[in-house]
Amino acid sequence: MKLQRFLSRIIPVACILLLGSCTDSVTTATKLLQQLQQQGLMGEVKRNFDTKQIKRGHEIFIKNCAICHGQNGEGTADWRKPLVNGRYPPPPLDSTAHAWHHSTEELKRFILKGGPPGEGRMPEWQDKLSEQEIDDILVWVKSLWSEEIYEAWYRQIENR
Ligand code: HEC
Numbered sequence: 630m631k632l633q634r635f636l637s638r639i640i641p642v643a644c645i646l647l648l649g650s651c652t653d654s655v656t657t658a659t660k661l662l663q664q665l666q667q668q669g670l671m672g673e674v675k676r677n678f679d680t681k682q683i684k685r686g687h688e689i690f691i692k693n694c695a696i697c698h699g700q701n702g703e704g705t706a707d708w709r710k711p712l713v714n715g716r717y718p719p720p721p722l723d724s725t726a727h728a729w730h731h732s733t734e735e736l737k738r739f740i741l742k743g744g745p746p747g748e749g750r751m752p753e754w755q756d757k758l759s760e761q762e763i764d765d766i767l768v769w770v771k772s773l774w775s776e777e778i779y780e781a782w783y784r785q786i787e788n789r
Contacts, residue, residue: 662781674780678768686769689762693754698722702773716750722770724778732787736770737763 665671691700697719698704704721711717720726728736740763743753754763771779 662777662785665781665784671777671780674783676772676779678772682765682768683772684769686765686767689758690766690769693758694766697750702770719751723773724775728770729774729778729782730786732789733767736767740766 690698690702694702698721699719702722704723704726705718708718708720708726720728722728731739737760739751740758741753741755741760744751758766771782774782
């Protein structure tokens with residue numbers, strides 16, 4: 630039950646950074662993941678991404694986002710700990726943090742509009758990147774998630 634240990638570790642800190650509505654979806658996603666595992670229902674959702682779009686997304690990410698989130702979306706090692714100024718460092722976008730607790734629409738809106746005022750330093754991208762470019766980045770981000778995380782996200786967050 631490695632995954633459950635991992636989840637119970639991240640949940641208490643999972644939503645500090647973002648959207649208030651996130652707490653509920655995290656609890657629900659965790660419960661769902663446990664139910665799916667108990668019922669042996671995991672493994673049915675498959676990603677069917679276009680490899681060219683993944684590549685394009687990664688290239689756009691490297692040019693614009695890697696300076697903060699790392700070349701492979703690994704973020705800051707100590708991303709749970711606020712900096713001296715009280716703000717949080719850029720989190721990982723892979724399955725180790727909580728980007729996967731948000732639907733595509735929420736992630737897209739967040740990237741377009743940037744972080745909430747007074748919280749972090751996530752800039753807004755609405756005047757710098759097209760929606761297509763952000764879609765490409767998000768496909769790449771989702772390609773980083775593990776099979777289990779992607780499936781829980783797809784079933785409970787994206788299609789809730
Ligand atoms: C100047 C540093 C910086 C850059 C550049 C940056 N980010 Fe961020 N990003 C942050 C910080 C800091 C946060 C945490 C939220 C906050 O405090 O605003 C964040 C949060 C996020 C989140 C939410 C993650 C979660 O766990 O819910 C996503 C998604 C994201 N960034 C994507 C991007 C993408 C895509 C780009 C490039 C187009 C980008 N970021 C560029 C600093 C940055």
